[in-house]
Amino acid sequence: MSEITGNEIIHQYLRHNKxxxxxxxxxxxxxxxxxxxxxxxxSLGIPRDDVVVVAGIGCSGRLAVYVDFNTIHTTHxxxxxxxxxxxxxxxxxxxxxIMGDGDALSIGGNHxxxxxxxxxGVTALVLNNNxxxxxxGQSSPATPLGSTTMTSPYGQLDKSFDTVELAKGAxxxxxxxxxxxxxxxxxxxxxxxxxxxxxxxxxxxxxxxTQYGRKNKYKSPVxxxxxxxKAAISVERYEELPEDQREDRLPIGVFVAKDRPGFEERYFAxxxxxxxxxxxxxx
Amino acid sequence: xxxxxxxxxxxxxYPDWCxxxxxxxxxxxxxxxxxxxxxxxxxxxxxxxIRCGFCELHCPDFAIVVRDKEFPQKDKSENSxxxxxxxxxx
Amino acid sequence: MARRKKRKEIFALGNxxxxxxxxxxxxxxxxxxxxxxxxxxxxxxxxxxxKTEDGVFIQLEDEIAxxxxxxxxxxxxxxxxxxxxxxxxxxxxxNLGYAIMAETPVVLVNVMRGGPSTxxxxxxxQGDVQQARWGTHGDHPIIVxxxxxxxxxxxxxITAFNMAEKYxxxxxLLLDEVTAHTREKxxxxxEGEFEVFSRTIPSMPPEWYKPxxxxxxxxxxxxxxxxxxxxxxxxxxxxxxxxPSQRPEEVVELMERIHRKIDQFFYDIQLVEEIxxxxxxxxxxxxxxxxxxxxxxVQQARENGVKAGLLKLKTLFPYPRRHTERVLAHAKSLIVPxxxxxQMSREVKRVNMGRVPVRTINRIDGQIVxxxxxxxxxxxx
Numbered sequence: 001m002s003e004i005t006g007n008e009i010i011h012q013y014l015r016h017n018k019x020x021x022x023x024x025x026x027x028x029x030x031x032x033x034x035x036x037x038x039x040x041x042x043s044l045g046i047p048r049d050d051v052v053v054v055a056g057i058g059c060s061g062r063l064a065v066y067v068d069f070n071t072i073h074t075t076h077x078x079x080x081x082x083x084x085x086x087x088x089x090x091x092x093x094x095x096x097x098i099m100g101d102g103d104a105l106s107i108g109g110n111h112x113x114x115x116x117x118x119x120x121g122v123t124a125l126v127l128n129n130n131x132x133x134x135x136x137g138q139s140s141p142a143t144p145l146g147s148t149t150m151t152s153p154y155g156q157l158d159k160s161f162d163t164v165e166l167a168k169g170a171x172x173x174x175x176x177x178x179x180x181x182x183x184x185x186x187x188x189x190x191x192x193x194x195x196x197x198x199x200x201x202x203x204x205x206x207x208x209x210t211q212y213g214r215k216n217k218y219k220s221p222v223x224x225x226x227x228x229x230k231a232a233i234s235v236e237r238y239e240e241l242p243e244d245q246r247e248d249r250l251p252i253g254v255f256v257a258k259d260r261p262g263f264e265e266r267y268f269a270x271x272x273x274x275x276x277x278x279x280x281x282x283x
Numbered sequence: 284x285x286x287x288x289x290x291x292x293x294x295x296x297y298p299d300w301c302x303x304x305x306x307x308x309x310x311x312x313x314x315x316x317x318x319x320x321x322x323x324x325x326x327x328x329x330x331x332x333i334r335c336g337f338c339e340l341h342c343p344d345f346a347i348v349v350r351d352k353e354f355p356q357k358d359k360s361e362n363s364x365x366x367x368x369x370x371x372x373x
Numbered sequence: 374m375a376r377r378k379k380r381k382e383i384f385a386l387g388n389x390x391x392x393x394x395x396x397x398x399x400x401x402x403x404x405x406x407x408x409x410x411x412x413x414x415x416x417x418x419x420x421x422x423x424k425t426e427d428g429v430f431i432q433l434e435d436e437i438a439x440x441x442x443x444x445x446x447x448x449x450x451x452x453x454x455x456x457x458x459x460x461x462x463x464x465x466x467x468n469l470g471y472a473i474m475a476e477t478p479v480v481l482v483n484v485m486r487g488g489p490s491t492x493x494x495x496x497x498x499q500g501d502v503q504q505a506r507w508g509t510h511g512d513h514p515i516i517v518x519x520x521x522x523x524x525x526x527x528x529x530x531i532t533a534f535n536m537a538e539k540y541x542x543x544x545x546l547l548l549d550e551v552t553a554h555t556r557e558k559x560x561x562x563x564e565g566e567f568e569v570f571s572r573t574i575p576s577m578p579p580e581w582y583k584p585x586x587x588x589x590x591x592x593x594x595x596x597x598x599x600x601x602x603x604x605x606x607x608x609x610x611x612x613x614x615x616x617p618s619q620r621p622e623e624v625v626e627l628m629e630r631i632h633r634k635i636d637q638f639f640y641d642i643q644l645v646e647e648i649x650x651x652x653x654x655x656x657x658x659x660x661x662x663x664x665x666x667x668x669x670x671v672q673q674a675r676e677n678g679v680k681a682g683l684l685k686l687k688t689l690f691p692y693p694r695r696h697t698e699r700v701l702a703h704a705k706s707l708i709v710p711x712x713x714x715x716q717m718s719r720e721v722k723r724v725n726m727g728r729v730p731v732r733t734i735n736r737i738d739g740q741i742v743x744x745x746x747x748x749x750x751x752x753x754x
Binding site for chain 1: 429434438443446447453597599600603614
Binding site: 005006007008010011014020021022024025026027028029030031032035036180181183184220221222225226 | 299300301302303304305306309310336339340341342343344345346347348349350
């Protein structure tokens with residue numbers, strides 16, 4: 001028998017008592033992100049019992065239920081707060097949060113910047129589809145300027161958040177961006193993000209054709225993948241581009257890669273110091 | 284990418300899981316896949332598959348599996364050697 | 374019989390006693406955000422917990438995060454708590470509902486201050502009583518406890534943890550600014566002098582385990598994350614395995630069960646203290662620092678020849694109906710003094726059903742209800 005590869009690996013990690021195919025629309029990139037996450041965890045050889053997937057609310061929030069890890073579907077925007085508690089309670093666990101763009105950047109924006117500042121040892125996946133998908137296509141903080149959505153029928157007036165810049169500014173340990181078209185690259189950064197200490201953020205650009213694409217001149221899900229193929233450019237090459245050619249390009253790759261110890265490491269090191277002192281001081 | 288592997292792969296599509304988004308069909312470099320009358324992905328030119336892995340990696344519904352065709356001449360011992368060389372199992 | 378070991382005595386704030394109680398109950402996780410008048414709980418926890426064997430203290434970015442973090446910690450096997458006041462309590466309501474739905478034991482201490490909004494940050498009030506009962510959206514059961522003096526702060530915190538663990542539910546401990554900031558002598562009970570209950574851990578093979586099933590104890594055992602029992606936790610209505618479900622029969626089963634697990638153990642949950650109620654004509658029903666004023670008023674009324682009694686509520690919700698019924702058997706009138714416009718008197722009137730006159734004494738000016746105020750009403754007959 002040949003070695004098991006590809007989707008057969010993923011099949012082993014799916015919950016067999018859940019109904020498949022999953023609930024997401026045809027062509028939704030979230031499934032690809034989930035597959036990539038499973039491959040990353042598999043390649044790192046982390047036992048399932050040690051993996052905690054903490055999801056927020058929205059389309060991305062529905063992913064957790066399908067995988068055979070410890071899975072927690074939390075409240076809207078709060079995934080990182082639950083994850084912080086779990087990681088501090090048991091630092092041995094690999095805690096991964098799955099959040100959408102509305103989840104992570106709007107309602108959960110405060111938690112995101114503080115998780116980054118605190119450098120808690122959690123991997124945050126931000127599945128950016130530029131829209132609130134599950135509620136029917138309202139504009140999110142990642143909706144591009146001028147886009148049509150259910151709550152910006154005359155065009156989005158405000159500028160969207162740059163997740164990467166936000167995380168960088170907040171002091172995250174590891175910041176990277178990938179797309180679901182460039183899956184191998186996404187898998188590489190996701191694996192690195194999970195393996196690193198401290199707070200890692202991976203933004204995955206994933207298209208929502210049903211709620212965003214259709215209203216913004218993308219005829220089919222395939223068109224959105226073509227857009228990603230065209231727009232994405234490695235961060236190294238992006239930096240070389242002259243300023244006027246940068247518009248409409250999407251830099252992908254690793255933006256920050258530090259090895260600062262996570263908050264939990266620092267906390268338990270402090271505790272260990274106390275314990276040493278008590279042993280010394282004991283009569 | 285992997286021309287030497289041409290014709291060595293078996294491509295399986297699970298029609299129950301396929302939602303017919305067409306990503307695999309559009310981007311398959313060897314045009315192995317097509318959408319059928321029901322809008323589901325089907326394998327039409329398996330012998331042309333170069334095993335680039337695109338369809339398997341990009342299927343949002345995990346509905347495509349690409350694996351080796353079973354070759355009778357495959358050396359079993361070689362295979363097991365390879366396994367030990369890979370080191371840690373999952 | 375062996376002589377009882379002498380108890381350690383300390384001179385402590387109510388907030389300090391909460392910390393002592395929590396640590397005795399096995400609390401090993403505190404997540405919080407500072408807010409007056411509960412902050413001392415957090416400050417003392419920040420000094421104490423890191424020096425305990427496995428204690429974790431973390432200051433979060435806001436009260437929403439505090440609640441999220443303690444639920445996460447509880448899922449990972451910790452006895453976890455937070456403390457807050459007024460505005461912070463409002464922010465915690467969202468994840469409080471999650472803890473109810475996901476049946477996660479946590480303890481939430483709310484030191485009540487004047488409200489609404491920023492209100493009277495440094496003054497006492499009892500305005501959050503019905504919020505504690507109904508603050509989070511959706512129909513839900515909840516356990517709300519209170520304490521009227523510093524010793525009770527310690528004891529009721531232990532009780533709060535025990536109930537949370539026993540019934541897999543969040544428990545709210547409602548204090549008021551006066552009780553929390555009173556400093557008096559308390560006794561720290563010795564080990565073995567008080568009950569400590571910890572959630573049961575499943576022992577069956579993981580594939581047999583169902584996290585949300587009715588059992589003889591009311592709730593399923595609860596394994597910590599990472600112990601081999603992998604399951605799904607969600608705030609959506611769910612089936613016995615924890616997977617989201619919208620099937621009416623499964624939704625009804627879940628909702629009825631989470632109510633029943635609290636309702637059926639009312640004898641264990643509803644705690645009161647009765648002072649001179651056996652023959653009382655006038656019964657004062659009070660809680661928190663007002664119960665302390667009421668105790669003195671009742672004593673003075675007795676000295677003046679009026680048969681008065683006090684029903685001190687230690688459990689506010691589920692409302693101690695049985696105990697109220699018992700005093701109603703002979704009482705000719707009830708008095709409910711409280712520092713709000715009449716939140717608990719609603720419950721009393723609901724049980725009374727018009728049988729005897731119910732008089733209320735309400736203060737909303739950030740001042741306590743004094744013994745003489747209560748005495749005056751008692752003496753009116």
